[in-house]
Amino acid sequence: MSDDLRDLYQEVILDHGRHPRNRRMIEDANHHARGENPLCGDKLIVFLKVNADGVIEDVSFEGQGCAISTASASLMTEVLVGKTEKQAEELFANFHALATGGEAEPSDELEDEMDRLSVLAGVRDYPVRVKCATLAWHTLVAALKDEQKVTTE
Amino acid sequence: MIIAKAEPRGVFDVEQIRTDFPILGRPVRGRPLVYLDSTASAQKPQSVIDAESRIYATEYANIHRGLYYLSERATERYEAARRTVQGFLNAKHSHEVIFTRNTTESINLVAATYGRRLLQPGDEIVITGLEHHSNIVPWQLLREERGVVIKVAPVNDDGDVPLDAITGLFTARTKLVAVAHISNVLGTILPVAEIIQAAHAAGARVLIDGAQAVMHLPVDVQALDADFYAFSGHKLYGPTGVGVLYGKEELLNAMPPYQGGGDMIRTVTFEKSSWAPLPQKFEAGTPAIAQVPALAAAIDYVTALGLDRIARHENDLLAYATEQLTAVPGLRVIGTAPHKAAVISFSLDCAHPHDIAQVLDNAGVAIRAGHHCAQPLMERFGVPATARASFGLYNNRADVDALVAAVRKVQELFGQ
Numbered sequence: 026m027s028d029d030l031r032d033l034y035q036e037v038i039l040d041h042g043r044h045p046r047n048r049r050m051i052e053d054a055n056h057h058a059r060g061e062n063p064l065c066g067d068k069l070i071v072f073l074k075v076n077a078d079g080v081i082e083d084v085s086f087e088g089q090g091c092a093i094s095t096a097s098a099s100l101m102t103e104v105l106v107g108k109t110e111k112q113a114e115e116l117f118a119n120f121h122a123l124a125t126g127g128e129a130e131p132s133d134e135l136e137d138e139m140d141r142l143s144v145l146a147g148v149r150d151y152p153v154r155v156k157c158a159t160l161a162w163h164t165l166v167a168a169l170k171d172e173q174k175v176t177t178e
Numbered sequence: 179m180i181i182a183k184a185e186p187r188g189v190f191d192v193e194q195i196r197t198d199f200p201i202l203g204r205p206v207r208g209r210p211l212v213y214l215d216s217t218a219s220a221q222k223p224q225s226v227i228d229a230e231s232r233i234y235a236t237e238y239a240n241i242h243r244g245l246y247y248l249s250e251r252a253t254e255r256y257e258a259a260r261r262t263v264q265g266f267l268n269a270k271h272s273h274e275v276i277f278t279r280n281t282t283e284s285i286n287l288v289a290a291t292y293g294r295r296l297l298q299p300g301d302e303i304v305i306t307g308l309e310h311h312s313n314i315v316p317w318q319l320l321r322e323e324r325g326v327v328i329k330v331a332p333v334n335d336d337g338d339v340p341l342d343a344i345t346g347l348f349t350a351r352t353k354l355v356a357v358a359h360i361s362n363v364l365g366t367i368l369p370v371a372e373i374i375q376a377a378h379a380a381g382a383r384v385l386i387d388g389a390q391a392v393m394h395l396p397v398d399v400q401a402l403d404a405d406f407y408a409f410s411g412h413k414l415y416g417p418t419g420v421g422v423l424y425g426k427e428e429l430l431n432a433m434p435p436y437q438g439g440g441d442m443i444r445t446v447t448f449e450k451s452s453w454a455p456l457p458q459k460f461e462a463g464t465p466a467i468a469q470v471p472a473l474a475a476a477i478d479y480v481t482a483l484g485l486d487r488i489a490r491h492e493n494d495l496l497a498y499a500t501e502q503l504t505a506v507p508g509l510r511v512i513g514t515a516p517h518k519a520a521v522i523s524f525s526l527d528c529a530h531p532h533d534i535a536q537v538l539d540n541a542g543v544a545i546r547a548g549h550h551c552a553q554p555l556m557e558r559f560g561v562p563a564t565a566r567a568s569f570g571l572y573n574n575r576a577d578v579d580a581l582v583a584a585v586r587k588v589q590e591l592f593g594q
Contacts, residue, residue, distance in 0.1 A: 029207075029540060030536075030537060030540045030591070033536070034533075034591060039591070039592065042592070043592075063549075064548060065530070065531070065532045065547065065548055065549075065562070065563050066548065066549050066553075066556060066561075066562030066563040067530075067532075067562060068562070089530075089562065090530060090562075091529075091530035091531075091532035091533045092529065092530060092533045092592065093532075093533070151536070154532075154536070157532065
């Protein structure tokens with residue numbers, strides 16, 4: 026196995042790809058959206074339960090995809106619980122920068138979360154895979170805005 | 179005119195043939211290139227590359243109008259290529275060969291001219307469940323405009339479309355049958371001769387999408403009695419930007435022009451214009467002057483090797499690759515029709531096609547992963563996508579071995 030491939034498919038990604046966390050439906054979700062990457066046929070739904078203070082109490086996803094998109098969705102659900110909608114958007118902006126080769130500049134309170142997400146930074150060397158990594162996040166933003174559907178193409 | 183196709187002699191020396199394709203000599207990601215995506219687009223032999231550059235270097239000018247040496251030479255080359263295609267398809271007349279951009283444009287041409295002028299609301303077009311989007315969407319656009327009805331013959335579990343699945347859809351309103359000769363995803367070879375015969379008996383015309391066929395088997399449009407036959411140059415080891423529509427003379431004459439512009443007219447006044455005869459009627463504007471002769475060079479190349487021998491070589495590779503791949507645990511081959519060209523779609527239970535293609539690319543093995551412009555077919559088999567390895571005349575058993583070794587690497591990485 027070459028180092029390039031190991032950079033892309035780190036153990037954490039393989040683990041989350043095989044055993045995704047929070048892949049379930051939230052019955053009483055108050056936001057959800059569908060995301061689709063027509064290039065590879067990946068489809069997922071992100072569910073959110075946001076309380077009156079704008080804090081994400083629960084977040085989950087359903088769907089099948091490649092290892093990168095599944096791991097990204099799984100990691101996303103883990104870092105989002107307890108965050109405000111505003112923090113979620115900041116994480117999205119930083120994750121997007123990380124995945125596309127820009128500089129992530131998270132505020133101090135989100136540094137740990139960005140550290141966890143940085144295992145996906147390897148996609149920046151594979152333009153086609155950036156969409157796999159960001160699909161769940163684009164879908165999250167759509168769900169927060171109550172847009173029903175988003176596509177990464 | 180019957181053009182005899184001499185059977186070339188001698189063994190099919192794939193190692194010698196590989197040296198004709200300069201790109202096969204370049205490393206990819208530090209490894210020798212294993213190119214298994216010829217179904218998407220084939221690599222080019224030096225003779226095709228030379229033919230295109232020779233036009234630009236020595237014989238280039240616009241064609242059909244120039245009253246000077248270079249224009250006459252370029253025109254001769256262009257029209258000689260038309261006769262080469264005529265011989266390749268065994269068309270009755272060279273003016274039944276229309277140059278287009280690609281198969282997609284050829285099919286759109288028929289939909290926009292034959293479809294718009296000669297089909298009525300309620301007329302039925304029969305296609306199959308394994309069509310490429312380019313043989314689905316043009317008919318849907320026509321349906322929106324003209325109210326035609328599209329009927330789809332179902333694909334069975336082997337990835338085959340039996341003749342009666344198609345003929346069972348025929349009614350008195352069936353006017354056109356538009357089917358792939360070979361599936362780009364499954365490799366299934368459809369019984370086009372029988373389909374055409376049955377369609378004609380039912381009073382329907384037939385368009386064959388030959389994009390995946392002309393490089394795998396000999397095609398004789400007169401023996402088939404095809405009404406329309408479409409293919410692309412770039413999948414036939416030829417250049418991009420040029421495709422072919424064959425159409426029977428009487429049909430092409432009955433059809434209105436496709437695009438208006440230069441070259442396709444006889445006279446133009448602001449009140450009324452009249453059309454040039456075939457084939458110029460369908461070739462508005464400056465065509466692919468350098469690419470059309472290069473397509474002829476590609477045809478000369480495969481004809482010299484012999485399509486029968488190419489088919490035997492590819493069938494041998496297909497059998498070997500199928501045997502090797504099906505021995506991999508957890509690997510499912512999608513498309514197991516008895517008559518197949520050298521295309522293998524597969525999935526792995528441990529990895530998504532996208533991840534398969536990524537790991538294979540790292541090993542220098544180029545395959546396609548995705549829906550292959552055949553989303554309805556993906557739905558039919560209940561998969562979001564497949565990995566697809568396709569073989570051309572330059573592939574060898576070492577390519578198959580590299581593929582299988584790389585697939586086993588995928589399992590190492592994603593299995594457990």
